[in-house]
Amino acid sequence: MSPETPWFLSQLSVTEPIQPFDLSTESQSLRLQQIVDGEQVVALQLQRQVQLSNLVSQINNEIRSTLDLNEVLNSACRILCQVLDCSRADILITEPGEQKTLICQGEYCRRDYPTQIGNRISIEGNAYLRMLMQQPRALGLKRFSEFPGLSKQTHQIAESLEIRSTLATAMWYRGQVNGIIGLHQCDREREWLDWEQQLLEEVGNQVAIAINQAKIYSETRRQVEREALLRLVTNQIRSTLDLDTILQTVVREVRQLLDTDRVVIYQFFQDWQGSVVVEDVAEPWVSVLGQMGQDNCFSSEYANLYQGGRIRAINNILQAGLDSCHINFLRRLQVQANLIVPILIGTKLWGLLIAHECCSPRIWQNWEMDLLQQLGNQVAIAIHQAELHAQVQESAVQAQAQARQLEQVLYDLRTTQAQLIQTEKLSSLGQMVAGIAHELNNATTFIYANLPYAQTYADSMIEALSLYKTAFPDPPDAIAQFNSQSELEFVREDFPNLLQSMKIGADRLKELVLTLRNFARLDEADRKPVDLHEGIESSLVILQHRLRTGVRIDKHYSALPKVECRAGQINQVFLNLLNNALDAAGSRGEITIHTWHDSNSVTVSIRDNGAGVPVDIQARIFDPFFTTKAVGQGTGLGLSIAHRIVVEGHGGQLRCISQPGQGAEFQVELPLIGQS
Template identity: 50%
Template sequence: MNVANSSPASIASGGLQQLVEQSLEIMACYGFDRRYQAVSPALTEALQCPAAALLNQTNADLADLAEQAQQPKTLRKYWRQVEDAIATVLHQGCAQRRIHSFPTATGVQLYETTYTPLIDQQGQVDQILSISREASVQTQDRLLKEAGLAAASQLAAQPDSLVGVEMPGLEIASLANLPVSLQDPATQPSSDIPEGSQDIAQRQGDPLRQTAEFMQLVLDNIPQYIFWKDLNSVYLGCNRRWAEMAGIGNPSNVIGLTDDVLPWTQEQKDWYVECDRRVMATDTPMLRIKQSQLQADGQLSWRETSKFPLHDAEGNVIGLLGTIEDITERKIAEDLLKQSEQTFRKLAKQEELLNQISTQIRQSLKLKVIQETTVHEVRQLFKADRVLIYRFEEAWQGHIVVESTNPPWSPILGEMGMDSCFPQKYAELYCQGRIRAVTDIEVAEIDECHRDYLKSLQVKANLIVPILVQNKLWGLLIAHQCSGPREWKEDEIELLQALAGQVGVAIKQAELYAQAKASATAAQEKADQLEAVILNLQQTQAQLIQTEKMSSLGQMVAGIAHEINNPVNFIHGNIDYLKEYFSDLMRLLKLYQQHYPSPVPEIAEQIETIELGYLLQDSEKILQSLQVGSNRIQQIVRSLRTFSRLDEAEKKAVDIHAGIDSTLLILHHRLKAKPHRSEIQIVKQYGHLPLVECYPSQLNQVFMNLISNAVDALNQQIAAGERANEAEAPSIAIFTEIVNDQVMVRIRDNGPGIPEENRARLFDPFFTTKPIGQGTGLGLSISHRIVTEKHGGHLIYTSDPCHGTEFQVIIPLHQ
């Protein structure tokens, strides 16, 4: 892709470009060709430069343009510093942080800028995002401290100094690197010095020579190493300490040399030249660079180097000045301190692990968790390949209880065979507290069969401590090293021994807890059995009470139906005769009126008095009302007999719909409109059901309980004013259908639903949410037993506060 010829929109992704262009922060986006792809308004305002002048340009191009236009040097320096930062990010592939100075109308302003690489799918840097913020007071103070400057004005003069950079691959110092006496400079070979090196004094007159010699004398007495180079990184001079360190003898021998001919490693040479380039190309000092350096005597030393750009009278960079301070002893002390810190951290980690296991034993009785924690933490702390707990069984055979394995070594839990080479004498020694540390199984004094057994487990070295429970050998805590032989340290052995003791305490504690838990479980089982017996008695009592209640109700209903049925039959049977007699009288009366249209005054007066016309019309209506009323009474009597079903106490094939209708008839008075609510609507959607084999009287009892509860729920909701949609009429819907050779009766209301906290106890005996005196808490419990135990079915429910409750009665077609 030719990025230089592409528009900003085609280079930057839409999201990133929009982010930069609309951001209130000072931001910019660069392509992998180092050209600007997008800039924020805040950046253009800070630089007083339009976006069009920046886009598709590199910072090097902008620096050249600024120089051609004779713009301020601070602006040209800024472009070169940004160019160097972007080049560093592209080269190293990691983010950079720089402190830049922005030239403003009021002077130089310090900004802290981060350069973040954006990586493509091939792992290459595709774009770079920069974000700049005004340097805080704390940042300026930190920079002053790192740069060793006294005032912010000095910082403004060199704001872009790179402080504390470390050379890649910086070695770790040890006591072996302490410096030794240097060889006598006079005896150092000078054959490596190229021909043409000249003495500075030979090219100058006597006054200049005296001045040069005095300056050299001053430099030679400075404790630091000092050197200076030209723009091509060619050495122009150094002090004597630097010359001795480089092995060139006299400082004048350095003139004309480059780092390529000096006794550095190739990595060091490349690093020195790279630092030179950055200092002179960006006119930016690099302060306190930490780097290792191979001296002429072959000894490795550590240095802290600072490099400053040198300028001519016009301010152009003409070279650099370098100062070096030997920090070998300090570096050794720091690294030894780090090693000591690591040692103390390891000891602290061991103590922490021991305390952790002890705390777990005090706070937890979960033996498995304690064992898993032990092997996992020991493996990580010891950097072992495998740690396990082995438990003995009969004849000193056993199995692995728990293990922690570091890949790629195979886990052996469940696959580890018996160690047939474990003699009883070993057990006796472990009981006495024996600890076995095998550095290398190949040379250890162990039985061959045991050696072969360890090889089969990929073990090269192991550490074994016994786990004792009340002075009896319970098992072993074992650490395996599979990658190679290992020398086990004394502190590791002591820690593993202490942990094994803690595991033994945990095992004993777990055994005591298991015994107590078993006793508690046995006692709880007996209590549960007693509770079940009491609950069964309560349910039986409730069933008897409800059965007696329903039996009494059935007998009363049957008696009422019987007593009503006889007179109703008498009335109903005579209505037809009465209608026939009335018709005959009507025909006779019409004949009188036809043949004697003018009756005598006395008859005419009587006709008018009794309103004969109205009487005849109303009498006919009365006869029709008698007919309808008698039919209704007969229907009620049949429903009462259907509901009571005293003659159907045993299983019988019946019409389920008739049972539901009879229940609705009994509850009709509760469905009518009340002063505080409208009539409860009954929606019946009956499917085509065959006769169902069931206990009719008991099933009617279930329907009675479910429909009564639905009516109660609707009444309570309306009375409490909690009905969300008052315009929606209260209703109860009843559905019947056949599902997989089973009859399903669904009774649904649009009431408040069942509260979540009550659902778990819904079918418990004597549980009720109704006010005292309005509910016994037996209805649903008995209904559940009738459906599940008597009919082998299911009574389930669903409830939603927004849509009410639905109960489903599911029973087989055939019992």
């Protein structure tokens, strides 16, 4: 075999023929030779099957070495083209959200044959593709042009690609076709062998799995990018009131994440007339800022729909039933598809957040609509906050005499912002914890459901081995050697212990799930009788990563009656106070938790052995945005939110008791009767 031969072909070598036995008579020799020849054929077939399996395994390892879909597809095409010595290998996959069209996304060509990478091929009217997608086996054609029922368009495609012979198969994953993998011979007509068809089918199965994994990875990455974008916008809203910066960030990041041609924010002024005020556009598409983006076709009927929260995805402006005025307007903007969400401030329709696709029609996905809607809501918050800030600034300039009133407005603004952050923080944390608990519960349920069967199977196998050992005390050498190498006796003794360990782990997972659910309490928005000790323990579980550094926790719990409260909010108070105590105590500090009650109230005390809170700032520690931490390490909202929850939300008291150098103690007192 030459040095340039692909390494895969070396797997298909043939063994040396087996020599016949030397017998004493001619008839016996002939008979024995026939037997030997038959055994050689069987051995050769088995060897070929093993070699084919090894080859498929090696191909599988290579195409699964990456989660990048294009690398997976191109690698599979290159390997097949080299192994089977064909002219071209193509992989067509179904487009997201569209099952009637295939797109060529993977290809490998030898020599200078034409390429079809990126081409979209309709399944409707294509008899060849329809047959492939209706059968589980590969289809090999020596003369592709003679396949019955080929349309004129298919003939033209085959001629342009110089296809003479083909071997192709549909790629199936969980009962659905997610693509087609095909081989082309362009320089001659070719008879396809059974092992070549079998190889293509095996590789097609593996590629189908790899495509699904790559799509899952791509979706996961998109989800991470979406969440990162939402965090970026939310953080900007929290950290700045510069509306231009926020809006420009939104359109820029949305255009990049959606990979679309233009994203704009359209603002209404009077009588539903308006224009594009913010934009991010890719070359070579024109800018539509200002007068260029004025829409004279927008009516009050449209406004009422968007004011009601309408989200509109137009995949093709020529097929969406738009009136001629709107079609002409969108054509002037070079738009072929767009996605529109309203920007609502209360019940007021301030404007629209719009994504434009200019190069071609586009099928918008549900996740794209959800993302744009969430960002539209964030933009509304930013605009509302900027408007409030502008009003405050204008009032301050107009009349210095209104200083007290302006101070109250600013306080209200900060309070509104703190409430928004509190709501987001509680909701995000609760949803995250509930989501983790749900996923853990699913896994634990699966393990629990299968452990009894595993125990039964294990008992049956151990009993079978015991019976076998009794019936055959002297097993053959091969079995005895296997028993010795695999330590079968140890396995029989240890396997029940292994199952018991799995059950203990599953029990621990169940306890963890219960703890997480108790912390989240998403289903308990109203007041309910709650065991406060459960909330403290749940908070400590959430903070386990910080407790492992060597922090000592001393608990002195009294028998407490249940307290009627909003459990999720009170848990958030405990989490904030414990977090602050850990910050003050340091990685080797000590935190003491006391609980007690009298006839009127229940008190939870959390004390650290840190540096304490200076007396001159103790009166300010519950003010919004006041913090003693370094810049970037604290928002000044934790104690403010905790104070609001305990005092205003539950009619209780939150006290700070501290002396410099003697640590700090925070007491949460909740009433047992007469709660507001």
